[in-house]
Amino acid sequence: MITIFKTTEHGLETVNELTPGCWISAVDPTPDEIACLQQWGFQHDFITPPLDVDEMPRTEKEDGEILILLRVPCFQGETADIPYATLPLGIVLTDTSVLTVCKRENGVIQELVTGRVKGLSTVKRIRFVLHLLLRTAAKYLSHLREINRMVDSLEDKLQLSMRNREVLELLKYQKSLTYFTTALKANELVLERLQRTKLFHMYPEDEDLLEDVVTENQQAIEMTNIASNILSQMMDAFASIISNNLNVVMKFLASVTIVLSLPTMIASFYGMNVGLPLGEHPLAFLGVLGVSVFVALAVVLVFWRKDWF
Numbered sequence: 001m002i003t004i005f006k007t008t009e010h011g012l013e014t015v016n017e018l019t020p021g022c023w024i025s026a027v028d029p030t031p032d033e034i035a036c037l038q039q040w041g042f043q044h045d046f047i048t049p050p051l052d053v054d055e056m057p058r059t060e061k062e063d064g065e066i067l068i069l070l071r072v073p074c075f076q077g078e079t080a081d082i083p084y085a086t087l088p089l090g091i092v093l094t095d096t097s098v099l100t101v102c103k104r105e106n107g108v109i110q111e112l113v114t115g116r117v118k119g120l121s122t123v124k125r126i127r128f129v130l131h132l133l134l135r136t137a138a139k140y141l142s143h144l145r146e147i148n149r150m151v152d153s154l155e156d157k158l159q160l161s162m163r164n165r166e167v168l169e170l171l172k173y174q175k176s177l178t179y180f181t182t183a184l185k186a187n188e189l190v191l192e193r194l195q196r197t198k199l200f201h202m203y204p205e206d207e208d209l210l211e212d213v214v215t216e217n218q219q220a221i222e223m224t225n226i227a228s229n230i231l232s233q234m235m236d237a238f239a240s241i242i243s244n245n246l247n248v249v250m251k252f253l254a255s256v257t258i259v260l261s262l263p264t265m266i267a268s269f270y271g272m273n274v275g276l277p278l279g280e281h282p283l284a285f286l287g288v289l290g291v292s293v294f295v296a297l298a299v300v301l302v303f304w305r306k307d308w309f
Contacts, residue, residue, distance in 0.1 A: 001026070001027050001028065001029070001033075002024060002025070002026050002029060002033050002036065002037070003024075003025045003027075003113075004016070004017070004018060004022050004023070004024050004025075005022065005023045005024075005025065005113070005122060006019060006021060006022040006023070006122050006123075007021075007120065007121045007122045007123055011115055012112075012113070012115055012120065012122070018040055018097070020096040020097065021096065021097065021122055021123035021125075022097050022098075022122055023097065023098045023099075023100070023122040023128065024037070024040075024097060024098070024099045024100070025100050025109060025113070026047070026099065026100065026101045026102070027102055027103075027104065027105055027109070028051070028102070028103055028104055029047070029051075029101070034047055034048070037099070041094070042065070042092055042094070042099055043062065043063065043065060043092075045062075046060070046062075046065060046067045046090065046092045047090070047092070047099075047101055049067075049069060049088070049090060050069060050088045050089060050090030050101040050102060050103070051088075051101065051103050052088065053087055053088065053103055055069060055088040056069075056071070056088075056186055057069050057070050057071055057088075057183070057186040057187050057189065057190045058190065059190055059193050059194065064094065064095060065092055065093065065094050066092070066093040066199070067090060067091070067092055067093075068090070068091040068093065068129065068190065068194070069088055069089070069090050069091075069190070070088070070089050070091070070133070070136060070187050070190060071086040071087065071088055071089070071183035071186060071187060072086060072087060072088075072089045072102075072106050072107075072108045072136050072139065072183075073085075073086055073106075073107070073108075073136075073139050073140050073143045073180065073183075074086065074087050074104070074106045074107065075107065075143065078150075080172075081172065081175075082172060082175050082176055082179065083147075083150075083172055083173065083176055084143050084146075084147060084173075084176035084179070084180070085176065085179050086179050086180065086182075086183040087102065087103055087104065087106065088102070088103070089101070089102045089106070089108065089109075089136070090102070091129055091132065093125060093126075093129060097122075097125070098122065098125050098128055098129065100132070107139050107142075108132065108135050108136050108139050111135055111139075112131070112132065112135065119131075126199060126200060126202070126203075126206055127203075127205070127206055127209065130200070130206060130209040130210055130213060131209070133191070133210075133213045134209065134212060134213045134216060136187070137187075137213060137216035137217045137219075137220050138216060140180060140184060140217075140220040140224070141216070141219065141220050141223065143180075144180070144220065144223050144224060144227060147173050147176060147177065147227060148227060150173060151170065151173055151227075151231060151234070154166050154169050154170055155234065155238075166238070167235060167238060170231060170234065170235050170238075171235065173231060174228065174231050174232065174235065177224055177227055177228040177231065178228070180220075180224045181221070181224050181225065181228060184217060184220050184221045184224060185221065187217055188214075188217055188218070188221065191210075191213060191214050191217060192214075194210065195210060195214065255303050258299065258303075259296050259299050259300055259303070260296075262292070262295050262296055262299060263292035263293070263295070263296050266288060266291060266292045266295065267288065267292065270288050
């Protein structure tokens with residue numbers, strides 16, 4: 001789907017034709033739409049790479065066009081194998097317009113479209129790209145906070161758990177953090193290359209905004225590393241806790257088995273078809289019952305003092 005936006009006095013609006021100073025958003029374009037973009041002057045080699053979900057971040061320049069390829073975060077659902085993943089986002093910068101190409105809808109583009117970014121102008125192409133880069137780093141931080149919140153929720157459940165389900169849930173978020181770490185480090189290399197180009201140093205405001213982008217990206221890298229280390233240690237610790245909880249339950253069941261086996265053993269002796277003490281006594285049943293209860297209570301008291309229950 002191709003949508004053309006342009007900033008007017010009323011804000012960001014959708015327009016029907018390609019004009020100077022516009023932003024073209026292409027989300028999972030069809031072959032016909034790719035051909036249309038080529039007719040508008042965009043190179044085919046700059047349109048198709050972002051549609052490959054395994055494409056890594058990089059920058060290219062050819063015939064006056066600049067391709068900035070990043071990996072942006074995307075939420076795939078809490079029930080997915082990997083709740084938070086990354087996907088390529090291509091930014092094609094020309095002398096008159098900006099094109100973004102992505103395989104699917106993502107939170108970064110949606111925030112730009114809904115007008116959540118203040119001071120956004122499609123006419124100022126360089127600053128528009130910088131705002132896009134800044135929102136990408138900010139989106140990583142937002143998703144990291146969500147991951148930390150979900151991990152804290154699972155931590156409360158794990159303390160009393162005896163199953164592996166919660167640990168497997170943590171493993172899903174560990175995978176997400178691994179994807180984030182790889183993507184953020186690759187994005188950092190792209191930002192370093194952009195810092196060395198003169199294109200983003202034409203105005204002081206652009207230089208300051210680029211510095212903010214680099215700072216936000218570095219903060220996201222640090223937060224991801226910290227969260228990944230904590231989660232890794234937590235998974236090891238709670239794996240031991242689950243094993244310990246299971247051992248406690250097995251110890252309790254073993255103690256109950258021992259307590260119940262003693263009255264059963266006494267009753268088995270007096271159930272034999274041979275002569276036994278008090279065999280003819282009218283209160284023999286109550287006597288045997290009393291001895292069984294006494295022995296069971298005595299064993300329970302011993303186990304209780306040894307903290308085996």
